[in-house]
Amino acid sequence: MSTIEKKISLIRSKFSVALLRPDLGAIVGVVLVFLFFFLVARDTGMFSLEGSMNWGIVSSQFIIIAVGACLLMIAGEFDLSVGSMIGFAGIIIAVTSVVWGWPVWLSIISAFVVSMAIGALIGYITVKTNLPSFIVSLAFLYILRGMTIFIAIISTKKTIIGGVTEVAENDWLAPFFGGKIFTGAFDWLAEQGIIQTFVAGTKAGQPVVSGIPMMMVWAIGLIIFAHLLLTKTRFGNWIYAAGGDAQAARHIGVPVNRVKILMFVFTAFCATVFATTQVIEFGSASADRGILKEFEAIISVVIGGALLTGGYGSVIGAALGAVIFGVVQQGLFFIGVESSLFRVFLGVLLLLAVILNTHVRKLITGAK
Amino acid sequence: MSDLPLMELKDIHKSFGNVDALKGVSISINAGECHCLLGDNGAGKSTFIKIMSGVHQPTSGQININGKETEINNPRDAIDAGIATVYQDLALIPLMSVSRNFWLGRELTKKVGPITVMDFEKCNSILMTEMDKIGIQLRDPTQSIGTLSGGERQTVAIARAVFFGAKILILDEPTSALGVYQTSNVLKTIERVREKGVAVVFISHNVSHALAVGDKFTVLSRGETLGTAKSGEIDFQELQAMMSGHKELSELKK
Ligand SMILES: Nc1ncnc2c1ncn2[C@@H]1O[C@H](COP(=O)(O)OP(=O)(O)OP(=O)(O)O)[C@@H](O)[C@H]1O
Ligand SMILES: [Mg+2]
Numbered sequence: 001m002s003t004i005e006k007k008i009s010l011i012r013s014k015f016s017v018a019l020l021r022p023d024l025g026a027i028v029g030v031v032l033v034f035l036f037f038f039l040v041a042r043d044t045g046m047f048s049l050e051g052s053m054n055w056g057i058v059s060s061q062f063i064i065i066a067v068g069a070c071l072l073m074i075a076g077e078f079d080l081s082v083g084s085m086i087g088f089a090g091i092i093i094a095v096t097s098v099v100w101g102w103p104v105w106l107s108i109i110s111a112f113v114v115s116m117a118i119g120a121l122i123g124y125i126t127v128k129t130n131l132p133s134f135i136v137s138l139a140f141l142y143i144l145r146g147m148t149i150f151i152a153i154i155s156t157k158k159t160i161i162g163g164v165t166e167v168a169e170n171d172w173l174a175p176f177f178g179g180k181i182f183t184g185a186f187d188w189l190a191e192q193g194i195i196q197t198f199v200a201g202t203k204a205g206q207p208v209v210s211g212i213p214m215m216m217v218w219a220i221g222l223i224i225f226a227h228l229l230l231t232k233t234r235f236g237n238w239i240y241a242a243g244g245d246a247q248a249a250r251h252i253g254v255p256v257n258r259v260k261i262l263m264f265v266f267t268a269f270c271a272t273v274f275a276t277t278q279v280i281e282f283g284s285a286s287a288d289r290g291i292l293k294e295f296e297a298i299i300s301v302v303i304g305g306a307l308l309t310g311g312y313g314s315v316i317g318a319a320l321g322a323v324i325f326g327v328v329q330q331g332l333f334f335i336g337v338e339s340s341l342f343r344v345f346l347g348v349l350l351l352l353a354v355i356l357n358t359h360v361r362k363l364i365t366g367a368k
Numbered sequence: 369m370s371d372l373p374l375m376e377l378k379d380i381h382k383s384f385g386n387v388d389a390l391k392g393v394s395i396s397i398n399a400g401e402c403h404c405l406l407g408d409n410g411a412g413k414s415t416f417i418k419i420m421s422g423v424h425q426p427t428s429g430q431i432n433i434n435g436k437e438t439e440i441n442n443p444r445d446a447i448d449a450g451i452a453t454v455y456q457d458l459a460l461i462p463l464m465s466v467s468r469n470f471w472l473g474r475e476l477t478k479k480v481g482p483i484t485v486m487d488f489e490k491c492n493s494i495l496m497t498e499m500d501k502i503g504i505q506l507r508d509p510t511q512s513i514g515t516l517s518g519g520e521r522q523t524v525a526i527a528r529a530v531f532f533g534a535k536i537l538i539l540d541e542p543t544s545a546l547g548v549y550q551t552s553n554v555l556k557t558i559e560r561v562r563e564k565g566v567a568v569v570f571i572s573h574n575v576s577h578a579l580a581v582g583d584k585f586t587v588l589s590r591g592e593t594l595g596t597a598k599s600g601e602i603d604f605q606e607l608q609a610m611m612s613g614h615k616e617l618s619e620l621k622k
Contacts, residue, residue, distance in 0.1 A: 232485040234475035237468050244461035251423070251453065253444050253473045311463040365462040365514035 022305035023317030025356050029303065029349075030320045030327075037331040046334040049195060050208045059326025060219035061274065063319050065293055066300035067222040068270030070318035071230060073301050075263040076243030076310030077126060077133040079119075082271045082297055084144035086290025089115045089275035091148045094161035094285035097168070104164070105173035112272050118144070119268025123261035133264075141294070145287075152287040165283030177218075177273070178280030180211030215277045219319075222270065227315040239263065243310025299346060300325055303353045307361055324349070372435050373398050374567050375420070375451070375536055380429035382415055389415040390426075391591040397536060402558060402568040404578040406611055407588035413571045416588070417538045420569070421453040422446035452529035453538040456545065460525055462514035466506060467495050469513050470528050502527045502557060519550025523557050530561050537561060538569040543577050555581050575607045587611055 021027075037046060045051045065082055072079055089111040097107040122140050126133040152159050168174040189195045190207030198204050230236040241249035242259040250256050271290070279285045303321030306313025325346075332342050373396035382390040389412045397403055407413050418424045419431075422440040431438050433449050440446050446453070460469045471491050478487040492509040499506050504520055513521055522542045529537050539558070543551045558581050562568050572578045578585060585602060587594040587610045594610050 228483075228485075233483075234477055234486055237464075237472060237475055237486065240464050240468065241461055241472055244463045248455070248461055249472070251421070251443050251455065253447050307463075311461065361463075364512045 022312060022314040022360075023320060024305065025353060026304045026317040026320035026324065029324050033324050033327050033331070037327065037334075041331055041335045044334040046331060051334065053209050053213075055327050055330035057213060057215055058330050059323045060213075060216045062296060062300055062322035062325045063219040064215070064222060064274045064277075065270055065297040066304070066318045066322040067219075067226045067315060068267035069294075069297035070301045070304065070306060070313055070315050071226055071239060072263040072267045073298070073306050073308070074230065074243050074310060074313045075239045075260050076246060077123075077260055077263065078137060078298065079122065079264060079267045080134065080137040080294045081118075081122060081140035081144055082267060083290035083293035083295075084141045084148065085115055085118070085268055085271040086275045086278075086293055087285075087287055088118075088144045088148045089272040090279045090285035090289050091152050091161065091287055093276060093279050094164055095151060095155050098161055098163045099155050101167075104168040104171040108173050108177070108276055111276065112269065115268045115272040115275075116265045119264040119266075120261055122268075123264030126264070127257040127260050137294075149287045152285075159287040160284055161286075162284040164279055164285065168280060168283075174280050175214070177214055177276040180213050181217060183211035186211050215281070218273050218277065222273070223315060223319045226266075230315055235259070240311055243312075245311070296325065299350050302357065303349060305353075305357060305360070307357055308354070309361075312361070312364070321353075373432075374434065376430075376432040376435075377416075377420065378430040378432070380416065380419060380431075381427045382412075382419060382424060383427050389591055390419075392429075393588065393591070393593050395586050395593070395596065397567045397569060399535070399567050400562055400565045401583045402562050402570055402581050403584045403586065404582035405569060405571045405586050405588060406573075406575065406578055406607065408573075408611055410590070411588040412591040413588055414540060417453065417540055417569060417571060420446065420536075421451055421538060450533060450535035451538065452532070452534035452536070453540070454522065454525040454529060454542060456522075456541045460513045460521055460528075463512060465510045465512055466499070466516070466524065467492050467509035470495050470498070470524065470531075474532055498527055498531055499524070502560075503553070517550060519546050519553050522546070522550075522554050526554075526557050526561060530564065530566060534566060536567045536569065538571075540571045541573065542570070544573060551577060575604055575611065579604060579607070 041047075046055070065086075069079065069082065092111040092114060093104075093107045096102040096110055097104045102110070118140070122133070122137055125131070126136045129136070149159060152161060155161075168178070186195060186207050186209060190197050195207045195209060197207050230239060238249070238254045238256075238259045241252070241254050242256045246256045271293075274293075275285075275290070278289060300321035301313065301318040302308065303324060304314060304317030304319070306318065328345060329339075329342050332339060332345075376394075376396040378394045380390050380393045381388070393412070393416055395403065395405075405413050405416065415424065419426050420440070422443045422445050425439075425441065431440060438449065440449065440451075443453075461472070464472070467488070471486075476487045476491050476494075477484045478490075479485075495509050496506060502523055504516070504523060513524070516524065522539075526537065526539070526542075542554050542558075546554065555577065558568055558570065562581070568581075570578065570582065579599075583599050584596055585599075585607060586596040587607070589611075597607075
């Protein structure tokens, strides 16, 4: 290599390293999105404590499923059954607790066990048949949705099962998915006048935001767990390797199949967390819940800089992608834009993200 | 060097359905020796080394390691027996950093409170020393393998295998996609590795690359061995003729 060539390649690689943070695009995106809404929606209350709680919760919902989809995508696979899994897990909780009279904690644990077992099955079929997980999980998208509606209909003749709030009243596990934490602190802040209180109605005198919802706690917990797992542990190294080049990883001795199956299980876990928080929050399960969630998860992950082909991505990026998702969806609501435009925006954003990621991939792999 | 070969493969047959890829191939591999496997496309070279590295199992034949009959059922068995393979196109994972690649499957860990995490500090500092030894200047250990040249990747993969105690290093056409400068670097690395007492199995199409580093040459043709020659016993023309004309070594010697 000539010295000029060397210099060029050095400059190129320096430039690349700056660009190669997978989450760079999402960081820029979040800044732009906040800037935009701060400029146009400042007066709408979007950034008041109450307003922030609103988009914060919506973002947390996206985050919970995006984190699972993120690790799975980095491991080189997709799960299109996430949305159906959400509906399925919710109905399991409602049927077993309300109709069959199981204690709610047992219903919740059962939903986790069954969902994670199905996740393992999807993973097992994928690695054993060598079929694209896209197809295998698409099959489960239909199987699970069908099963969910079937179970709901045969047990209650309805597709919406209510009454969970009543049976969950004194349950020890339900509050981990439904309640709020730091309520004392928020009460205190309200007493000090730092937080506004309701002035009228049944809640008069109570703070407008009474605590941090468990939904947010789960979102933050999952981000921290998945981020540490991916970037700090040896198992994380195997996740990258399994998605980066499964064959090469196998030759080096990485248990690629086990890694992939476990990531399907984790995705199912995240879907069930989402389902459980929703069931406890609404006090009901609906057989059509979770529709299109798999795509929202995948889009968040892609906006977060992960490559659709696997081996590269970031949990923080996926979480920021989910925040962009949540802020834009709620922001458009705050400024009164027709909500259908949100989908247009999303489609455009997805396209831009994929093009950017493909370019980044070329830079990293040195492909021309 | 002991007389006992590190690894012997005797009368190896391998069929894929009705394709007989190997029809009775035998070679023996000694420490500190570079054994070149030559042959035209489809000769069965890759199939043969995949049997050595546990990717395929032979249809029939015997494998001895240190004189003891051994079965290699999967890549893990091969790795445990000290057999490391560097494949041309899937030696390493291009999207991952040099450090993550180097330590893949052998990650150094430490405890932080109750959780076990990778010890990046130690991983990176050992990596930098090792890279220095083989003459690769890394800007930083977290740069991706994809930013290295093809020759550098091969060199890193070889260094990795040796670092983790490979006794037998199998290289499948490490130089076929490389330019002159990078090829000479890889050949130098092979030389250095062999001097450490590692047995190298070097697969190549290119007779001059093989002659540059080889101690022994075995030519395969359509799944059969045409013979094994020692360095000095055979020259470029003869090897070339065997590879292309399927002439037996004994015929050439007449
Ligand atoms: N998995 C497989 N299934 C069926 N046939 C195979 C398989 N692998 C190899 N073969 C066949 O075995 C024969 C030997 O192939 P092999 O890849 O070992 O040749 P090679 O000497 O490595 O060739 P090249 O120089 O092109 O790499 C070929 O006819 C090939 O088609
Ligand atoms: Mg080959």
